[in-house]
Amino acid sequence: MASSEISDDIRRGLDEAATGIGVWDRGGRLIYANRLFRTLFLLDRQLREELSYRRFLDHVAGSHELILEGTIERWVEDRHAAFGQETSFEQPMADGRTLQVDDRALPQGGMTTTVSDVSNVRRIESALRKAKADAETSDQAKSRFLRAANHDLRQPLATLKILIFSCMGEEDLQHRGDLLHTMDISVSIMEDLLGALLQIGQLDAGRIAARITTFQLDSILDRLRIQFAHLAQEKGITLRIVGTRFAVVSDKALLERILSNIVANAVRYTDVGSVLVVCRARGAGVDIEVRDTGRGIESQHHAYIFDEFFQVPNTRRTKRPGLGLGLNIVKRVADILEHPIRLRSEPGRGSVFTVSVSIGDVWQSELAEPEISEAKGGEFAGLSVMLVEDDPELRRATHELLERWGMRVLAVASIAEALGSLGTQTLPRLVIADYSLNQELGTDAVHRLREATGSAIPAFIMTAEIDPAVVARIKAEGFSVLIKPVSPPRLRVLMHNLIFEPPAPTSAPTVDTP
Structure with a gap:
């Protein structure tokens, strides 16, 4: 049936089809092509007149719109030889599309060619x-x-x-x-x-978000010196952390976590010699180097050193081996901060981990923040403290710990018990409250106690919640936070600060994590 024999309604309907349609008679002459078929293969009216299948193949192959395997001539010959046969194939295009081409034989001879754009399907x-x-x-x-x-x-x-x-x-x-x-x-x-x-x-879970500020790098180095000095001394190695005047742009807590994990590894795997932390200017940034004279790492392990639970094979094990997580945390936190990390290491010659950080404007750096130092002891003998904790085992253990520090402890499990004890007990100098108290909140317990006594009793919250939104909510109510499990030194230091060195009203509450 020639194109002229198709009614206008049928032609218009076929022209709107989402599939290109071409019909060839038994002699291989194009007798019909809908609009999409003509558009896909750039067939103008003059070209369509008396267009043979062989000429059609030469035209589309020579247009360079198709990506062909082998030569143009070979492709044309193979397709022409398959005329009238049932074939189906995908044809990649130079513009990135993929066409599904199906040839079907007609009963009276000839064939139909249908063409569909399957690019989106293949991408999906x-x-x-x-x-x-x-x-x-x-x-x-x-x-x-x-x-x-x-x-x-x-x-x-x-x-x-x-x-x-x-x-x-x-x-x-x-x-x-x-x-x-x-x-x-x-x-x-x-x-x-x-x-x-x-x-x-x-x-x-993507719950760690960077809080980028400009701060004095030395404030982190001082904390590292306090944190690892005793451990290095116990091992009989030298720990040297060189101070610096650089101000850097980063998240202070996350950068400290990176450096703390690297220094911990350096101290753990250095048996003789020293660990050195030094900062060097490099262009618009500063390289923080952690150098050790430890065992070193063979080159074949460098690519895996930041993988979870990976530990370098070594016959000389430490008394307390690592967990294989510290450097994985280092890499993932560094990726969040976009701080490149480099490693140089040879067996028997130690390792150098380098963290690159951008230098900041010293005049925009934060003012010195009050740091929690475990060197501050605090004398608690005779002081009263109220502990609001609904877990009986944890309440008993914490009660005993506080009593060993010489404190008079009132341990309760609920807000009602806390309020009911006020008439029979001395006003506490400090309230320690768990955040989740069955159906109640520790923050509400402190607020109710303060209302009942008319006194702004110092208080802080302990919680096992690690959701940043929960921690932020507690801090927004003006409380410092200790994340469980709480170590006694951290507990003692925060108590000392709140009782003997209470922060100024404008100071931000602290959050301390294990």
């Missing part, structure tokens, strides 16, 4: 395949992560169970003290792992 399929591969990779990584975490948690837990059993029947005080010391180490290992897992969880 490709994206789905990539997403599936990424998900499988992520699942495998999470499975490895959980297996390693389970292993690393079970080891100190098993040790702890044995030690507790042994300690219960031990009458030798010195041996019992040794057992308790080993138990403390096991608990510390578990605390380190849980803290690292919490940080990994925050990173995975």
Whole structure:
């Protein structure tokens, strides 16, 4: 049926079709092409007159609109030889599109060619395949992560169970003290792992957001010096942290986390010699270098050193091996801050980790913030404190700890108990409240106590919540926050600051994490 024999209604309908349609008679002559077919293959009216299939193939192949395998001549010959046969193939185009071409034989001879643009479908399929591969990779990584975490948690837990059993029947005080010391180490290992897992969880959930400011780099270096001096001294190595006048642009807490993890690794794996932290100007930035004279890392391990739970194979193990998470946290936090990290290391010659940070304008740097230093002790003997904690075991343990520090402790489980005790007890010098108290909030407990006494009793909140929104909500109410599990030194320091060195009304509340 010639194109002229098709009614105008049918022709208009076919011209609106989303598929290109071309019809060839048994002699290979084009007898009909709808609008999309003509547009796809650039067929003007003059070209369509008496257009043979062979001439059509020469035209589209010579237009360079198609991406062909092999030569133009070979492609034309192969397609021409397949005229009248049932064929289906995808044809990539030079502009990035993909066309689905289907040839179907007609009963009376000849064939129809239909052409569809499947570019979006293929892109979606490709994206789905990539997403599936990424998900499988992520699942495998999470499975490895959980297996390693389970292993690393079970080891100190098993040790702890044995030690507790042994300690219960031990009458030798010195041996019992040794057992308790080993138990403390096991608990510390578990605390380190849980803290690292919490940080990994925050990173995975995208809950860590950078707060970029300009600040004096020396304020972080001073804290690192206090944090690691004792550990280095115990190992018999030298820790030297060179002060600097640089102001840098970064998130202060996150940059400190990066450097703290790197220095911790350097101290852990340096048996003899020293660890040096030094800052060097480089263009518009500053390189913070952590140098050690430790065991060093072979080049084949450099690509994996920042992977979760990766530990460099080494026959000389430390008494307390690492968890394989510190450097992974370093890399992921550095990526958030866009701080490049470089590693130079050779076995037997130590390692140099370098973190590059932008230099800031010293006149725009923050004023010195009050730092929490564990060197501040505080004398609590005879002071009264109210503990609002609904977990009975934690309430009892914290009660005993505070009493050992010489304090008079009133431990309650609810707001009602706290308010009911006011008439029989001395007004507390400090209130420590858990945030989640069954159906109540620790912040409400403090507010109610302050209203009832007419006194702005110093107080802070302890919580196991790591959601930044929850922490921000607590801080917005004017409270400092301790994230559980709370170590006694952190607890003691914050208590000392609130009782003996209360912050000025304009000072921001602090948040301290394990």
